[in-house]
Amino acid sequence: MFKRMSWLLLLMLSLVLVFAACSTDEDADTDDQDDTPETEDAGEDTDDADGDEGEASTGYQTEPVVTYSFFNAGGTGRDINTNETELGQLFEEQTGVNFQLEHNVGDVNQRVGVMIASGDYPDVIVPDSAIDALYDAEAFIPLDDLLEEHGPHILEAYGPYLDQMKMDGEIFWIPFGANVNEFKPMANIDQGAFWIQRAVLKENGYPEVTTLDEYFDLITQYADDNPQIDGMNTIPFTGLTYDWRFFAFSNIPNHLAGYPNDGGVMIDMDTHEATVYADSEHAKRYLQKLNELNAEGYLDQEMFVMNYDEYLGKLSSGRVLGFFDYGWQFGDARNALRDAGDPDKEFMALPIVFDEGIEDQYIDPPAFTGNRGAAITVNAENPERIIQFWDNLVREENQKLIMWGYEGEHYNVDEDGYFYRTDEQIALMQDESLRQDIGMTVFEWDWPRINGSFSDGNAVEPRRQPEVALAEYTESDREILDAYDISMFAELFAQPQDRPWYPAWSANIEQGSPIQIFEERAEELQKRHYARIVLADPADFESEWEDFVNAYRQLDVDEYEAFFTEVVQARVRGEW
Template sequence: MAKSKTWMMALVVVAAMALGACGKAAEGTPSSSPGNGSGEDSISAQTGGETESNEPVTFTYYHFAPGKKDVLASETVIGKELQKQTGVDWKLEYVVGDSTTKAGVMIASGEYPDVISSSGEMSKLMDAEAYIPLDDLIEEHAPNIKRVYGPYFDKMRHTDGKIYTLPYTANQGEYIGGPNIGGGAFWIQRSVLKEFNYPEIKTLDEYFDFIKKYKEKYPKVDGMDTIGFVSLAGVANNFFTLQNPAMHLAGYPNDGSVIVDMETHEAKIVAGTEYQKRWIGKLNEINAEGLFDPESFTMNKDQYLAKLTSGRVLGYFNYAWQVGDATKNLLSAGIDEKRYAPLPIVFDKDIKDQYIDPPGFVANYGIGITTKAEDPVRIIKYFDNLLKEENQILVQWGIKDQTYSVDENGRFYFANDEQRKYHDDLELSRTFGFTYFVTDWPKYGGESTLSDGNAFSPGNQSEVASYSYTEGDKAILEAYGVKTFSELFNKPDPRPWFPSWSIALEQGSPEQIFATKSDDLQRKHLPTLILESPSKFEPAWEAYISELNKLDKETYEATITKAVQDRVAGKW
């Protein structure tokens, strides 16, 4: 633990940088961003400077996803350039607290922003008729939307045959997997791997055994207790991070609340299965050993992310996109041993992991124009302009020679650390705009390729991965005999229905009622099951199962099974 003081000093420096960047953002982003040249001039050269003569207007855009600061889009370099092209600015707002409560209040009042990104509230918003149909707007004003989404239109239509939202998974070109893990994994602090000479860790028991050994050897970090394992289960929108590991440990991908048989395509709920019992039972066991953080059920997301960056946490399960801020802060701190490595943990060694998602299409997460929008034409034109390939490059890669470079073969890459930092550094990413524009807008799917063969997402570009790897990254990869972190995981098996969590359920239907009540029961019982003494686990589990069995799971499973089988048959 000799590096602890250095580690704490590094965090102080990172925090100071973040505060300084926040202060500058509050004062207004300057006309030129840090780096090589003026942001606006560089972008204008890149996009040809083509703009429409439009009167300035500001629309409101509400996201049912937490974790970002409210901002005017024009306060970022990307937002400013898009405003220059279109005359449109956005007041970007993000949910704080429980999204279900916020959605209920919004629907009850009938007061909507101009645009809403639905996250998990799509079915409620659709039932409330919050969105307007987009078909005519697309036909008359949106050739780029037709180009990008045209092949998916039949999958996007609501039950009335109309299109109301634009999803985020419309892959273009060749499907390309990422060299790094952007989805789910069991993450372990790298100091644990180093301490035990980079052991092979495959099973859940092995994972916690190494965490336990390390915690026993290093019970304190800078005078504070080392935390063995922590969960984000206390945040309502993220409770699935406590539910989903059971299916992953059993060798299934994230299909939501069910696992799907690869041969019969029958869907069975995970709740109440032996898989869930084994997972929750293990957490009960490690809690009794002092390895589980009980604050997992009371922390908000900011507190959770702060723990991950503190150097105290040895392990957690999450999808990488949930912890991006913590990941960037740890990278900026520059101490590789306190960063985390992803592991494809399963129950038993003979189970084939399936953490990496296969190609899929998600229609029930997307962006739509509400009935309160006074100028839908202007909004759809903004979306269409955003889908020009040069603007898709802008929101993902940024400005040529400032945030990325192009080699003699036309391949995009990072030429130096300054370019990489625009994408990795938390505050620099915010002020430039990647934080706000890389997701939650009409866009190419994340696994797309551009028309010239470059990866749409920088993280999927092999040149970027190799350059971005730190010495600590390289040490881990060399120790395990791989070139990228995704090589530690099995490739996904084809699943033409994937993901089943995108299957829409009609509000008030028996299957939707089951889904809601089942989630409520799990929120009620799973924390108790984990924190209960081991001697009381079995009676507590039986009480949970007794309540769960009163629900109509047969109707739910039959509905999901039919939808899965329809998708396999090409019916969406």
């Protein structure tokens, strides 16, 4: 404060001298000096003083810095202020906005229920699975006018998707990721797959594995030969069935039949008609296979009762031979296995289908998910400042900082303008604490952002830049890649077919509507009956299956299928 007062006195003395010596320029000098010192020279003296005021170089704000509360109901991370990171500090300087982050712990529905009952909401919410409840409670403000006035970069990036983002004719949240420029496929598998411990493949000479029977034959034989791993009982096959992540179990028959994740329905490629598969022959076939494995002692006995953390703990232990899941759901376990230093205990993704001749569709086609995102609540004051922050965030130069880091430090650029990383930079970017300090882990997801490629042709996400993926492979990775005569793990999988409606599950479904009630009740039935079917004595399998089908068909399946048929066919017509 003393420095600021001294600076003001010096400025006032200078003004007196200027007026005395240059009275003919009075108007010009008065206009120049009318601004406050903080606004006139915010880039220097403001930071040296209180640090709470400043003028953004982007032109977004000239007001004091404001901190908004930000609740993430779905993601994990550190509960910090964004300005505690390098990028957060930069974005605060550009916009004058900081966020106090809080991530959900425990039952999200209970936490959100308390918010709704009290009407006390954080300024920004990433509602995840509670999005319908919060929307129904009118917790969100419409964003259309705010975007028109303060969000030019958001509107440019999300332009083709604006209609998909609307509920009842208005936009209430900004989804995570608009595809811009060229679509960049994954070099590695981060979506659904059957995963297998690498030791199983290595023991069998890296065989080609395509069908479900081939997959389980490998696993069960290895389990017979290795009943224990590092002194612990081997777990031949497990799965994730906990809470809202149950889809990682219920979606499996759909994938085995050669369909991507469109939710609870399969979409006919010719007629674009939607059909449920929960009680289909595909589901029955898979559940019967698990029933047989359970009877023979090859199925994890805790699969239907363990929580998410327990599931990750098992995968990290090195004694699980196989499971199905979406790659993004077990990243912590994958990192733990790699850090443990035994590559044979790491997992490899396989495109398993029921039978030879079925083309797998595990890799997602270009898609936009409009029914998830970040929303501003009715409690937020001056919501335009939040929009300005988000708008600044999606600018290409800031997206490069978030995704790639700093040029020359975290990545290099070759003579053709192509981004790449050296071995040292790859090792640097594998340091999660460093990425957290920079702010990359804070801003790379759960915020408005872009997907695809930058205007210079580089992939937005480094993991989609083939040269980066290739450089990140370990000696063990390359051994397996060479054995299968591929350069990247995704090459084992079929390319995605064109599905302009994808994903069907992203349709906006109103809370309390017949469709929403159907999904809720259908999931309850599946959770209850699927466990009984799998764990039943094989002699009781048919009766348990029939009990489920009878209960499931009490629901209005026809209305549900008709709804998604109309959604898909409308999207094919270009109507969102």
